Amino acid sequence: MQLFSCLNIERIRRLYGCDTLMADYNHSKTEKYWQDYWDQHHTFKPEENTTKQKYYVLDMFPYPSGAGLHVGHPLGYIASDIVSRYKRLKGYNVLHPMGFDSFGLPAEQYAIQTGQHPAVTTEQNLTRYIEQLKNIGFSYDWSREIRTSDPSYYKWTQWIFMELFRSWYNKETDRAEPIETLLHKFATNGTTDVNAVCDEGVSSFTAAEWNAMSTRESYEITLKYRLTFLADAVVNWCPALGTVLANDEVKDGVSERGGYPVEQKLMRQWMMRITAYADRLLTGLDTIDWTESLKEQQRNWIGKSVGASVRFPISGGEKEEREEGGKGKAYSSPFSLSAPADRSFIEVFTTRVDTIYGVTFMVLAPEHELAATLTTPEHRDAVDAYVNAAKLRSERDRVADTKAVSGVFTGSYCINPFNDELVPIFLADYVLAGYGTGAVMAVPSGDQRDWNFAKHFDLPIIPILDGQKGIDNQADNTKEGQYINSGIINGMTYKEATTTLIGWLEERGLGRGKINYRMRDAVFSRQRYWGEPVPVYFKDGLPYLIDESDLPLELPAVDKYLPTETGEPPLGRAEGWKYKGEYEYELSTMPGWAGSSWYWYRYMDPQNDTTFASKESINYWQNVDLYIGGTEHATGHLLYSRFWNKFLRDRGYVPYEEPFKKLINQGMIQGRSNFVYRLKGTGVEGTAPIFVSLNQIDGKDVTPLHVDVNIVENDVLNIDTFKQSRPDLTEDAEFITEPDGRYLVGAEVEKMSKSKYNVVNPDDIVEKYGADVLRLYEMFLGPLEQAKPWNTNGIDGVYRFIRKFWRLFYKDNAEGESQWIVTDERSGGPAATPAELKVLHRAIQKTENDIEAFSFNTSVSSFMICVNELATLNCHKRAVLQDLVLILSPYAPHITEELWAALGNEPGSISKAQFPTFNPNYLVEDTFEYPIQINGKVRTTISFAIDRAPTDIEREVLADEIVQKWLEGKSPKKVVVVPKRIVNVVI
């Protein structure tokens, strides 16, 4: 035994090349050693051609910003790494990759300022990121690293764009198909049996007409059907960034990145028909394991409303008598989407067609295309004034005062097709141009906004349901009761009424049941440099795909990263950049979400040059089992990814409808900012600043200023360092301190950011405590999903735990050297006792349950308990410690890897080892036999195991329960014993 432990010490010495082992665990040396070892031995490369079951754990890949990682970033990465390492121990073949979303605005903004190529900046940032990530000891297979800005990667982003361009959406089959199937339909039957998602206002034609068209004509028609298409669209234009933004990139009327104002502008843009997938994006949510709140966010974003579309004929004029016939004119049938030129009716969308007899006025958005033509001369001035005022109000203002009622009468009327009533037409900015048809049939008795409007303009309020209550005071949107004042639906209930009305409308071509979505097609063009070039050139004004063999279409060099003098995007500056030397390329680039909408497939086969990922690799890895990332991508990346995935599925490239089976949103780690307080009026115009300590403020007029958290410890400011940090501001500063001479700072929880001086770099924690402690501590902080401020209050406890763990293996001798004290039963040492095995197996069980439930914080606690108890039991037995090392290894890979080797195992083999099997028998401390008596005779004896002996009282109380269950013909599986009370006989 003595010999054995000596050998291990020798081995450790060889491994680390140190003469004496220090008395304590030396994390710097150990961690460096194993990180290099994993790198050199490709320890975390998944097996190829294996029959093992796969498990794919993915992190949302980061954008490599110049600020580097802060302690908040690794939170999700640590969790996913724990799951990866655990799943490997459980015998899975685990794919756990990392890469970078390396196209993006900050590098380009920096390039504009400095002239440095974004690729250079990006490369520098990447190097730093990789270094920081490796420092924490993640088990990524770095050989699979990808970068979206790498031409070998974006070649395939461009290829997918081309595939989308080469596809159309067939509503008949409810999937995307190659454009050829559409061409075939056109050639054989014209547009007759084509049911496609396409541009509004496409015209119909026969096969003969189609076949007679010129190539150019027919090509032009296909452009209206392709899943990527050019369109003049009102887009979010951000002048400061010089580009358009997608809806999800705009928050509160300003750009998400940078917070610059955004305005609406009509521009020719590449678009993607994501709306074709609206329904599948919605229903697919029911099949995936994401949080309810995230699914709900996507549902809201898609915004499906089931209702009806109704046409209200426009009356000839205010005074004019209406035409004969009463029922209004039947308009172009079959009911097709209106061409913008048709001005004979107003089309509205409503979810409550049943309230149509309650319509007393019509409201159009001020931007509505009919607004101008409907305005009668005597109302012209008022309407112009209103429309202009609405234009001037920013999106923000408009949303801000939702209570004020405003609007203006146009002087025109339309006709309610059901009762031939004249309905006055108003303009009001509570109606949005971008939703539905930009027109609302107003039912003041059933809708509060309509009610407010009616009161304000003194318009009639007609009750339409006998179930409506108190509509003199407010609207009642009930669906209860029977209809009154409602012509053909009088006496009916909600369901009957709706069917009747829609049937009536459809018969006459005046309307139809309709489903409306809030989601718009996605704008795909960005007038920027640092993104994927769009693989399109223009010939005679029409867009064509470049030849596939010319992929990747690489970013050309430009002299400046600004738009050209003529207002074209930066790519317009590229000298002689022409397709085949003669055709103009598309000058916009793809949006940030393009590269991230398929990247999880590239990891499966990252070097493939002939396809985005081989069939075999996709068939094996399939989709992502566990995806961890922030909730901020709810309506961006996570929606676009699902869209592209569904498209790739339709076209047969990938096997599953949904890319991410389970998704966990890690909570944000907030910063804890520190403040110093400068006395007002000091520190300006050459006066010396006076800083007041927190408890000395006492009503003084002070300005709080952020101070770098790294020069504050336990809320005490290091005054000297503070003075040195900004000598310009603080050279001759005075400090009003606490009586004990310390300067106390204030604190506040804020988002962690450079500008708030509250960024904590994980490297600093790693240097001080080690990566294992950082990992354990971040998990220990609280539930993964929860947002929490960063504080290091408990980190010493975790640090103590690691050292305590170490001391199960080593003990200091008289010379202060660490001595290996693990005993080995195979060479004659004492065997593990039942008490020790119980402690161990409780930890095995807990770890297994907790990781499967993604409850990492409680898992860390149970390690601490286990180690504490083993220390108390003075257990240094190999059989126990070897298993303990295994169960802890997902959390603290460095120290456990070292001890694993020290226990005599092959270095690096821990990732291939098996997770210890939990044996519940070790938890049993007693068996409990209970004789069952029926009619006074012992009929049988039930025996079961419990984790401690029951008291006499407990035995008695148990009796009733057990007999009861036994008589019911069920035998107890588990009995939980509670002192004094008893119960829970689980059948």
Next chain:
RNA sequence: GCGGGCGUGGCGAAAUUGGUAGACGUGCCAGACUUAGGAUCUGGUGCCGCAAGGCAUGGGGGUUCGAGUCCCUCCGCCCGUACCA
């Protein structure tokens, strides 16, 4: 407004999903070893009470032998979203 989540010691948080509330960690108190402690170890620590005991999971009510957990109601907080017809 609507949707989702939550409310437990000084603090971060546990609670086998209806079964000894507060595990574990911090913090605090005491002790040991120390010239010293911001090192290490040991013990204590929800509240009231000397104690026996009583009271405690935002407030109130209910179901149950038993409720932090389930139901109703009120209050408060966080996140998302918003004139969506």
